[in-house]
Amino acid sequence: MNIHEYQAKQILARFGVPVPRGESASNPYEVYDIAARLGGKVAVKAQIHAGGRGKGGGIKLAASPEEAEEIARAMIGMTLVTRQTGSAGRVVRRVLVEEALPIKKEFYLGILVDRASRRPVIVASPAGGMDIEQVAAETPGLIFREFVDPRVGLQPYARKKLAFHLGLAGSLLSETTRILGALYRVFEENDASLVEINPLLLTESGALCALDAKIVLDDNALYRHRELQALRDFEEEEPLEIQASRLGVNYIRLDGNIGCMVNGAGLAMATMDIIKIAGGNPANFLDIGGGASSDQIRNAFRLLLSDANVKTVLINIFGGIVRCDLVAQGVVEAMREVEAAIPVVVRLEGTNVEEGRRMLLDSGFAFTVADGMKDAAEKVVALAG
């Protein structure tokens, strides 16, 4: 789960990581008040779940509360397009107003799970404030990594090593190691999959401060963090994807016109691929899971049809544990309920396949029954036109 910058900074502050003084607001008058309290010189930052805000016009500096209010008036409600939002962009509903700090130097700190070593890894770089992937590609010598044994956590020696790599020795050594320790606790105690500070700022007065922050939480661990569940922002999510998560199915909306309903994530991806190879464009990724009931299939199918872009549907089920007759029953019921005149290509394989196919053909709806994945993809692409 993604959370906003202002929420991430509240968590960081709670664990003792210094962040700029600031508050979030959804109204320009509030922004004026906050800016006035902070002394007038502030940064106004659009709160959306996507990076690249600076270049897209989502981060602006104001010299006075009046200017801050004016910036906020333009920013709140605007559709912000960045390299991470896609062309549709995101509507800005909230801004973070923070004191503007004089920058002396910028650093990068990140913690994530390294899949290769199967351990958390701290990534640190003295080249902060830039796209870290670009730094890694162009100047790999400026990226330092410390792998952590999760049973003992980030030990003091490892924190010191990182601090020296960053050139934060001398009077800043103890503050740097303290921040690294706090950051690891943020990662561990919130079950994060990513904690990132970019940049960590060294101010003219010699203080360290997290100027920007990003935290991604592990969805699988949210059950044990009630307080973090409340940070979910439904406005940032695709409505159909919210519905899908309630139904317990995996759905991701894409921009094509061929709706796909598949059991299993791998097969769902392969189905999208084969549609593309056949010259079509998938409207979605939809994995109904391994043990889907006919009810769940009915709901998932209705969900898929509520996307107005969908012109045809491909159902690809390899029924091992899911019985094909139950799939057929769910699909037929959904077709009856929505009274859809949409052409549907069905490919069924596995347990009770004959019964499932017969139910589809006897239903009175114009199902096209396909023989194998390739055939199904070609048929559905032809129907999509």
Add this chain to the structure above:
Amino acid sequence: MTILLDENTRLAVQGITGREGSFHARQCLEYGTKVVAGITPGKGGTKFDGIPVFNTVEEAVAAEGVTATLIFVPAAYGADAILEAAAAAVPLIICITEGIPTLDMTRAMALITESGSRLIGPNCPGVISPGKCKAGIMPGGIFREGHVGVVSRSGTLTYEAVNELSLRGIGQSTCIGIGGDPVIGTRFVDALELFEGDPDTHAVVLVGEIGGTDEEEAARYIREKMTKPVVGFIAGRTAPPGRRMGHAGAIVSGGKGTAAEKMEMLEQSGVRVVSSPTDIGAAMAQLLNAS
């Protein structure tokens, strides 16, 4: 010979009295697997379809000589169930459970790598040595005994691949679903090593997907060590970056872990890479005829 499982495997099922556990324990029994014990804390001393149920894995191992365990417990207890099995020195631990928190798995893996146990999964369909033993949730009917090893990160896509093989009369030695999570116990390289060392496996099918670098590691191993022919498929060529495609591990992030990258590396390592799972059977038939 097969790898991991054979007719002598003595399987325990952790969570045997739950909905999933009971259904699949019966399916495994029906396939001919020697399911010798069930574990459900608090139900020790009872029976499940004639199978003795124990409170702990340790008791099950002592009483029934368990050699492998299949885990169906809820995600919140998944890592604990894995560690319990490892503490009881069960050589093979197969975890079907989906949704285990990643940090739980990093801690569990740190202990597993120091134990003598091998972990398959989590979030996987399990392992099957056709005709001998099934320890997983795959539909037994589509598999045939034979000499092709199959290793895959996905469930139903494995069935698709196996079906393509079986329809052409190409049987399988062992099929391993390694799982779709970012942190898993057995990775492609580990499975390939086992297949390379198994005289009854003549060729291998590798089914990968976007995310991570396990396929790249596999490509390196194949290039440097593998003597047996490999057919490969990678799912997710059309997946948008930054989105998790169902599996927690299937995500293209920071331009890394793309299908194109993986396909290219496998191809350069001599793998016969196919663009559709429906071509796996034909490609394997060709490779086997040529060798």
